Amino acid sequence: MRWWVAVAWIDELIGEGVKSVDEVEVFYVVGRSVSADLKQKKINLATTSVDCGLGIRTIHKGRIGSSSTNDPGGWKECLQAAIASGRLATPQAWGGLPDPHPHTTSPLSYDSSMNVESSVAKDLLEQMLSGAEEHTAEVTSGSAALSTATVTLANSRGIRYTDRHTGISLSLEAIHNQSTGYEFDHGCFSDQVDPVAVGEKATFFAHESAGGKDIETGDYEIVLSPLAYAELLGGVFVPALNGRSVHAGRSRLAESLGKEITGPQIEMYDDPLIPRANGSTRWDAEGTVARRIDFIKDGILNNFAYDLKTAYRYGKETTGNAVRGGFAGLPSIGHHNFVVDGKRDTITDEPVIYVHSVVGAHTANPMSGEFSVELSNAFHARGESFETPIRSAMLSGNVFDLHKEIVGMSKKSRAIGSMILPSIKINKQHIIGK
């Protein structure tokens, strides 16, 4: 269906809006998803979700307003609410929404062959259950979900962009005696997930962690799996790279530009253009052409992330890092595909404590980086094998400081949401035994 037929009301909305305000931006998403949930080994619930959301942003003399609704037919009320909201906002320096920019329009994270049907979800669950048979453990719950969405961004400068996304996600939980295991997988293409492996790993961790032994309090060499690393990185380190937090004094990295803040072998960057990656997009949430941003190179902090609002306010340039958590609210600063990279090697040649996941990472202090988490599925490990499971212990430290102690990265990386991370080996981390 051609643009002007499908969403003619968006042109009408923008035309109406610019009668009252300098600029109007429209974000419109329609989507459909299906999921099926296991209760133990049987499907208990199947869901179809039909999603629709409209977000409007208005800018008038530097005052930014917004509103949103599920009902696109109610756009007039929503537009009035956005304009009224702008009257309350403090005016700020504003240099305009982006103009249209020629770019490749083929989607990066859309699988045209994905069949968003409940029968596919059922088949995925059956494959996960067959994988789970590999180890002795009881499946407690699981889920398979498929989704497709069309996102439209339009503004009064003439941008009319449309992108499509698909998603597939799987998870399974298992228990053996009083030992739990969890595994998941996700991607934007059907062939990126391995349902049999999800089932196999969930029961593996439940089974292998049973009969754990206590550990003495002390400092240990540890390996954090991509999952455990993502939990600590996502809540503390990544937000500290947000330009808004930096200028507001809410980031510990505010004064560190140009300084070495991690081990010299570490790179961190946001790359929105990785084909088939979960967060890939050709334009950010306000229409700026998306590009790679190197935050940390050779251990040196080089850049912070900006959207238009923060860039105009502080005399910077947007880095194309505007994102939306949904259609509601204003765009904010985030990332598309956050990648940690560096020299890769085997990291379990020497004995280490391997930590598959942690409990309570979100309670870390987002300002100082201090954390104390309970270990989950942790083992004494060496080479390719897990030796003794650890029953219960806490890991305490500082998310910023531990990046100076990273001494190795695994050869393979894994996507955890919109982060692509290796396992990391860290020197001298404090573990509190029981």
Place this chain on the structure above:
Amino acid sequence: MPGISYYDLRHVTGQVTHIDIDNGVVESAGTSFFNKAVLRVLKNAGWGVLQIDNYIPGNKSDFKELLEEASHLAGITGEIVTLGNAPRGVLTVPPMKEDPRNVSIEEKSSLLAGIETAATHSEVVNRRANYVERIEQVQFSDSSGNEHSFEMCRSGFNVLAVASRNGNVQMGYEREHSIHGFNLRHQQDLGRKAAEIAVALLDAKPAKGGKMHAVLDPELAGVFAHEAVGHASEGDLISEGNSVLKGRTGEKIGNEILTIVDDPGLHEFGFDPVDAEGSAVHRTEIIRKGIVNEFLHSRESLARVGNGVAGHARAMPGEPPLVRMSNTFIEAGDATEDEIFEECKNGIFLKGSRGGQVDPGRGIFQFNAEYGYLIENGERKAMVRDVSLSGEILTTLHGIVLCGNDRRMSPGYCGKGGQSVPVSDGAPHVLLLDAVVGGSGVD
């Protein structure tokens, strides 16, 4: 419709008003609207569920089509779901002292700015205050002919102060959320308190981890009840075999002074006049005098597990109901705060909460205090920061040996299955012996 044994439809419309002030700048303020419905159908075996944005109640033939679509989904289920009996009934929503809708957004913004400005201090580098007001109109009907509707308004604010000195960045965070109406007036003290705590934490040392006696303030002890006991008593987790409390009814797992309750009917932030599948809400004593007593249930988990009552199913708008806590608390005892500190003698006093998490199957929980103080000879001494607590459900509850006479509830939100719902947690001051305290401090 042939084969359908039950259906229900929960339709929620409403609006959210928010104000965000950051260092004196009104970043955003305004109102958004939502309209979401969820239709659940039981046919043959399990649930077929439709989640619908922008639901418009239509004629009978439209609704029949939705029932057919949900029935088709139910066709892939294999687990036979039965529903336990649950009394019906809707409590009256308590009247608001002042309806936020009668206050202009300009006045709200001005009052919030007053709270934010109150957090000003020479060492505070950033102040941020948010106001959120959420009004929901809920309409429910089911295939048994039950129907009800009600309106709820929840509103409140958060204020954050960030203090910084020589690269040391600390924060103070205060919040107040309520079902009793507009609450932005005369709250500047909370802005000042956020600043005072952020600045005081600049001089606090990181806590040193290890096993020690701990006094928990009412807010943190409430989170303890929520994380260590509440989640593990949820009937869906019990039925899946994913809780250490499964099969332990009647077993003593805590000291006899310990009673832990969930009560959705209490007029606190987690109040529900009726649960999300139309069941009347009930007070449930999860732990009574240290003994596992009852579980929290939906109609489905009640039929499967028994032992307890339905009325604990909750849902975000447009989402299927899950078994959830509402207002969860440790009952007050008779000890005074002074007696608790004297009995502790040497240990740590933990205040406030940065949240927590539990693995109910493994029976392990973790949560974090906002700050704390060392206790020496029964006296509160030096302030410490970044202190957390972890433990095992089945052993830690024996360590609660004193409960104060000063129960207080704190509002918050709880996440489960991708849904976040309003809750409150509470407790009196409690003494926990041999707590496993986490912290990165060294001698």
